[in-house]
Amino acid sequence: MADLSVNFGGIKAPNPFWLASAPPTNSGYQVMKAFDAGWGGAVWKTLGVPVVNVSSRYGGVNYKDKRLIGLNNIELITDRPLKDNLREIEEVKKRFPNHAVIASLMVETKEQWEQIVRDSENAGADGIELNFGCPHGMCERGMGSAVGQEPKVLETITRWVTDVAKVPVIVKLTPNISDITVPAQAAVSGNADAISLINTIQSIVGVDIDNFVPYPIVDGKSTNGGYCGPAVKPIALNMLKNCAQHANVNIPISGIGGIETWRDAVEFILLGAGSVQVCTAVMHYGFGIIREMLYGLDEYMDSKGFETIDSMIGKALPNVLNWEELNLNYKVVASIEDEKCIGCQLCYTACEDGAHQAIALPIAENGERVPTIIEENCVGCNLCSLVCPVEECITMERRDDESKKQITWQERTKKGTIPNTFNDQRGGGVGHYIPSPADALKKNEKYKIKRGKN
Amino acid sequence: MAEFKRPKNKSEYEKNFAQEYPLMNDTEAHYESSRCLFCYDAPCINACPTGIDIPLFIKQINTTNVIGAAKTIYESNYFGAACGKVCPTEVLCEGACVYNHQDVKPIDIGRLQNYASQKAIESNAKLFKAGKSNRRKVAVIGAGPAGIAAACELRTLGYKVDVFEAKAHPSGLTIYGVAPYKITNEEVLDEMAYLEKQLGFNVHYKKAIKSKKQLAQLEKDYHAVFLGIGLGETRKLKIAGEDLEGCHGAVEFIEKLRMKQHKVKAGDKVIVLGGGNTAMDAASETARLGASEVVLAYRRSKEAKGAYSFEYDLAKQVGVKGLFNVTPVRLMSKKGKVAGVKFIRTESKKGKLVEVKGSEFVVDCDMVIKATGQSKRVEFLKMIDGLEVDSKGRIIANDAFQTTNPKYFAAGDSVNGGAEVVNAVAEAKIAAQGIHKYLFPNA
Ligand SMILES: Cc1cc2nc3c(=O)[nH]c(=O)nc-3n(C[C@H](O)[C@H](O)[C@H](O)COP(=O)(O)OP(=O)(O)OC[C@H]3O[C@@H](n4cnc5c(N)ncnc54)[C@H](O)[C@@H]3O)c2cc1C
Ligand SMILES: Cc1cc2nc3c(=O)[nH]c(=O)nc-3n(C[C@H](O)[C@H](O)[C@H](O)COP(=O)(O)O)c2cc1C
Ligand code: SF4
Ligand code: SF4
Ligand code: SF4
DSSP: OOOOOOOTTTTEESSEEEOOOOOOGGSSSHHHHHHTTTTTEEEOOOOOOOOOSSSSEEEEEETTTTTEEEEEEESOOSSOOHHHHHHHHHHHHOOOOTTEEEEEEOOHHHHHHHHHHHHHHHOOOEEEEEEOOOOOSSSTTTTTTTTOOOOHHHHHHHHHHHOSSSOOOOEEOOSSOOHHHHHHHHHHHOOOOOEEOOOOEEEEEOOEEETESSSOOOOOOOEEEHHHHHHHHHHHHHHHHHHHHOTTOOOOOOEEEOSSSSSHHHHHHTTTTTEEEEHHHHHHHHHHGHHHHHHHHHHHHHHHHBSSTTTTTTTTTOOOOOGGBBBBOOOOEEOOOOOOOOOOOOOHHHHHHSSSEEOOOOGGTTOOOEEEEEETTOOOOOHHHHHHHHHTTTEEEEEEEESSSSOOOOHHHHOOOOOOOOTTTTTTTOOOOOOOOOGGGSSTTTTOOOOOOO | OOOOOOOSSHHHHHHHHSSSSSSOOOHHHHHHHOOOOOTTTTTHHHHHHTTOOOHHHHHHHHHHHHHHHHHHHHHHHTTTHHHHHSSOGGTHHHOOOGGGGGGGGOOOOOHHHHHHHHHHHHHTOOOOOOOOOOSSSEEEEEEHHHHHHHHHHHHHHTTTTEESSSSSSTTTTHTSSOOTTTOOHHHHHHHHHHHHHHHHEEEEEEOOOSSSHHHHHHHHOOOOEEEEOOOSBOOOOOOOOTTSSSSHHHHHHHHHHHHHHOOOOOOOOEEEOOSHHHHHHHHHHHHHHOOOOOEEEEEEOSOOOOOOHHHHHHHHTTTEEEESEEEEEEEEEEEEEEEEEEEEEEEEEEEEEEEOOOOOOEEEEHHHOOOOOOOOOOOHHHSSSOOOTTTTBBBOTTTTTTBBBBTTTESSSSEEEEEHHHHHHHHHHHHHHHHHHHOOOTT
């Protein structure tokens, strides 16, 4: 049994699974219930001057039968009085002294910041998280992402807080910015103890096509919201990696964005997260999903021989390079395992129309449906293996001479062997098989639109 | 077996004959349609006799374009709703679904098809338009799947169409022959009314064409005649006791069941003679009517039976017992009624079925159903000049379903010898296009 406990920038918790500041941490009742279920920490729903919310507040993105692969919201920070929240924080801390309770804060003036930091500490908060991320509603009032998008302002406010705070201070970053490392460095300059990312992404999740209004609909109208849930994970992972690899961002990072399973958590940790925060998954499935996360993480760590979370953090970072540092000599080609193939021919149509015409159909007459890879044409893009519905049916196999030294774009640039004119014969596609345009019309594809005959 | 009590009223009847493939609800349709892979050159399409673009209509269901899905279905198959419920999908589209190769349940294509078609019918969606009149008239004999499909297609091509039907309802064996647990009378008739209303062909019910004179009149009044006459009555066994009270032909008994429902009585001990799908149906049906024992007797082995294995399974599930390698010698009687069947055992010798001498035995029963095939309507066909049938009594037709009398086209059971609803519908559409080509060679 691995040790799942963490010490995140001075904040201790029995495990790295924390609730993100959001509806699941709206009250002491919910946080108590979550800790009781197994969660290691909770970032309280952002405190400040209570707001007024609208109804409805959420829009969902479904993919086929999968509901809520993405969620967007137009909610603001807490709508409850500060003193009620503080009293409940105190009560939770008394009952769960070893769990992490972090107060998320968002106010306007220096005085307000100093006051609310002191109040939170007095209530027993183990840390403070500064919400510089909310992409709707608050930013128009000069708070939330309006701060996160202005590195100077971010640094100033962070300093206001770090100057008075006795507990660790985390700065939560907005992804609605082109280079996440810029606000991350500003947080470091402001003496933050840690950062957390990402907050929600500005979004419109869909449009009611009968009434011409995006979702969610408030009395016939809508507004942009903040996007989260499984769909945002890839964006979060990339921003996490960018910060974790940056020489000047040398503080702990709490990973947030689309985490739902132990695997997601492991991926965040391997790319540099010291703790993970979860919102949408709990809003979808309740606190109970923690058991899958805890068991899975524990079993993974045992199977890999990791004894502590610390020993896992950032393990994948050395393998993330810049594009120009990748080996151009490496070559894989697709390979279909006939026995597993069910003959859907999705690989064929994907490669034929969306890649490099490197898959051939069998002769249809004998009822055979297993396609074949034309190795000479295959560029090893992986597309077919991604569309194949059968696990491990299409695999990518190595074909380059492994004894040959690797060569990167960087090295070729130095050697002067990169293509640099429009018709340069050193272009990667030169000599690669491309059918002539008119051949397309001889194809008589099966999916041609048949309508309009009557 | 007593799994079923004799149904005393309509609701008990509906319970005993509960639908094998009930209508999907929106959620189920959404989840099931999500599983479809949208295969390239999808094998399910190739396995459908009417060639419905299955991945397309399933994707349309999935994107909530259900009426669009129905349009896709009806463009290929005028019996979209009925076929979704009565087609032997296990050996057609669903049998070809790629998921079978992965030992995963194939897509429930039939029920999805029925779902979309049913939605179109319920909402009275306008999917069809009669073509601009071309001032030509076609007579259709028989309002079965072949006749109705031909009438629909001819209407879209601009013909005036009169359908002559001997019985009181359209759809032929779909309503008079298919097992009631596959489709209800209401479902069948709703679809027929939907088609008739939108396409505007006229059906003249209880108007059998019986004489040479009538045929001559049709030939005079119409530019072409389409024959969708199906097959005839149950073939005679030619054994003693066949005419006793309590001995029925399967198609005749099933027709009575479909029309009179719970008012039809099955015997207490029933013997069904035959090994085809109709025999399986008759056995299941009498069991559901409350017979305490149903025996299926077939002259060949279990393996050699003509029925699909899922049809046999269905009969077994309701308690039907199989008796193989026996052939009936005569029916036994008691007070003028059937009291049993005398069988003799058979065996296969050098590929030939022979009777085993001295192996006769009697099985008691109070009802016998002969499911030994339908006869061909050869007497009727003889009245049409120049129309030829093959040695099995099937109408001879070319690829366009034109018979040897060029004015006559034919499709369905009367041409293919007895297949499924979907085959009749598919052939009839081609036949209608054949008529068009015949009357407008340059179109
Ligand atoms: C018991 C049984 C169960 C079946 N179950 C299924 C099933 O589950 N699924 C499936 O797909 N198929 C099933 N079939 C087969 C299917 O019903 C037929 O293949 C299909 O109905 C054939 O269509 P058709 O139009 O050629 O003939 P029919 O359906 O036989 O229609 C012919 C029509 O023509 C009329 N007619 C005939 N002669 C004349 C005349 N001289 N004048 C006027 N009208 C005339 C008849 O009254 C009838 O209405 C079953 C068949 C039987 C017998
Ligand atoms: C493999 C790949 C290559 C792409 N190359 C280009 C490109 O050359 N130029 C461009 O403007 N966008 C490029 N894009 C982005 C797409 O045009 C598009 O903006 C993006 O994929 C989002 O649309 P989608 O969700 O429909 O894929 C590329 C996308 C993919 C997947
Ligand atoms: S890897 Fe890419 S190029 Fe090669 S066969 Fe697959 S889809 Fe085609
Ligand atoms: S995608 Fe996979 S299962 Fe489908 S045809 Fe290609 S190899 Fe076979
Ligand atoms: S074969 Fe099955 S999965 Fe493929 S398109 Fe047809 S129904 Fe869908």
